[in-house]
Amino acid sequence: MQNKDCVQIKCCRLCNSKNLKKVVDLGKTPLANAYSKVKISKKLKRYPLGLKYCFNCGHLQLTHSIKPSKMFSNYLYKTNTSKKNFLHFKKYADEIKKKYKSNGGKILDIASNDGTFLNFFEEKKYFRLGIDPAKNLKRLSKKKGIIQIDNFFTKRESDKIKKRYGDFDIITANHVCAHVENLSDFFSGVQNLLKKDGLFIFEISYRASVLKKNTFDTIYHEHLDYHALYPICKFVKKFNLNVINFKTPDAQGGSLRVYASKNKNIRIQKNIKKQILKEKKTLNLFKTVTYKKFEKKIADCKYKLHSIIQNCKKNHMNFAGYGAAAKTTTFLNYFDISEKDIKFIFDDNKLKHGLCIPGTKINILNPSVLDRKKINVLIIFAWNYADIIIKKNKKFQKKGGKFLIPFPKPKLL
Numbered sequence: 001m002q003n004k005d006c007v008q009i010k011c012c013r014l015c016n017s018k019n020l021k022k023v024v025d026l027g028k029t030p031l032a033n034a035y036s037k038v039k040i041s042k043k044l045k046r047y048p049l050g051l052k053y054c055f056n057c058g059h060l061q062l063t064h065s066i067k068p069s070k071m072f073s074n075y076l077y078k079t080n081t082s083k084k085n086f087l088h089f090k091k092y093a094d095e096i097k098k099k100y101k102s103n104g105g106k107i108l109d110i111a112s113n114d115g116t117f118l119n120f121f122e123e124k125k126y127f128r129l130g131i132d133p134a135k136n137l138k139r140l141s142k143k144k145g146i147i148q149i150d151n152f153f154t155k156r157e158s159d160k161i162k163k164r165y166g167d168f169d170i171i172t173a174n175h176v177c178a179h180v181e182n183l184s185d186f187f188s189g190v191q192n193l194l195k196k197d198g199l200f201i202f203e204i205s206y207r208a209s210v211l212k213k214n215t216f217d218t219i220y221h222e223h224l225d226y227h228a229l230y231p232i233c234k235f236v237k238k239f240n241l242n243v244i245n246f247k248t249p250d251a252q253g254g255s256l257r258v259y260a261s262k263n264k265n266i267r268i269q270k271n272i273k274k275q276i277l278k279e280k281k282t283l284n285l286f287k288t289v290t291y292k293k294f295e296k297k298i299a300d301c302k303y304k305l306h307s308i309i310q311n312c313k314k315n316h317m318n319f320a321g322y323g324a325a326a327k328t329t330t331f332l333n334y335f336d337i338s339e340k341d342i343k344f345i346f347d348d349n350k351l352k353h354g355l356c357i358p359g360t361k362i363n364i365l366n367p368s369v370l371d372r373k374k375i376n377v378l379i380i381f382a383w384n385y386a387d388i389i390i391k392k393n394k395k396f397q398k399k400g401g402k403f404l405i406p407f408p409k410p411k412l413l
């Protein structure tokens with residue numbers, strides 16, 4: 001029986017083709033952000049998690065999609081939680097201001113979170129509008145003087161925005177496309193609100209980085225898509241948009257930033273063709289054997305990590321983790337790591353303290369108590385912040401504590 005909260009993806013999210021094949025299977029996991037008290041955490045509902053490849057356009061997507069309202073109504077992730085992320089968005093905003101809109105203008109940020117990104121655009125020069133379904137983040141944006149609509153961005157919502165605020169010079173959408181239930185509707189909304197010579201800039205997680213670094217934990221129900229440049233270039237054409245430039249920033253473990261415009265006269269950067277050729281010929285992103293190899297690499301990583309944990313346990317060493325991000329849920333559930341293996345997980349986000357990693361009884365604690373706990377090994381689940389975490393916990397290492405980095409292969413430091 002098909003559960004209505006969970007629907008199998010039968011048509012490609014980009015090209016609508018039914019020519020899809022499952023290429024990666026990660027079993028069943030709870031929703032990655034369903035942090036809850038210890039009593040209910042293990043009883044959380046589990047949903048199938050896997051990847052399907054589209055033979056028509058080369059897109060890679062989840063096997064199942066979950067009703068968005070189950071996932072995003074009370075989001076515990078805030079953009080400015082980490083300094084690294086903050087700096088990434090600052091640099092990104094500075095580039096837009098300098099290169100594309102130095103005289104000011106109207107900017108819309110889709111999935112504006114707590115307004116961190118929009119706040120880099122000076123209130124005096126820019127009209128700033130945010131939209132985000134997380135009601136608890138609206139007041140944080142308001143404090144920064146940013147108008148934020150608390151809803152999902154759709155074509156219908158874009159009509160309402162257009163009526164009230166007109167169209168926009170810049171539209172940004174960072175790490176949100178993969179969360180969107182209906183991508184075509186979303187892009188129609190963008191097309192509707194973008195000025196003729198406006199620019200739509202969006203950042204998405206880059207499939208090439210996931211495969212290279214073996215970071216399978218970035219696969220969870222909120223991330224429906226695993227993008228590559230080639231399928232995206234074809235997709236945006238349907239909305240009268242042209243990809244004019246791209247970048248591959250290191251943010252979120254490896255991203256693809258795409259610059260798209262309606263203006264056919266803008267010169268298209270030559271490096272786009274080169275990157276597409278690389279995706280086809282060098283990275284083999286459009287061959288299914290690549291994903292079979294990826295699955296094997298994940299299995300090897302699981303085996304290696306378990307053997308490290310078992311060996312250390314024989315020597316009476318205690319484990320804890322660092323970083324209770326959404327990806328930690330996929331990691332622990334797919335790797336069958338439970339409270340028997342890991343005592344706690346430390347995380348800087350106060351909103352998560354006292355809750356458990358979904359599907360486990362592993363408690364999330366404030367790092368300020370790390371000193372008082374008898375921990376020998378800290379597994380860094382927030383691997384994209386490994387350098388910062390290690391630097392911050394020099395004292396732990398001086399006392400003989402070890403760090404374990406899981407990717408690309410588990411390694412004790």
Ligand SMILES: [Zn+2]
Nearest residue numbers: 012015054057
């Ligand atoms: Zn497709």
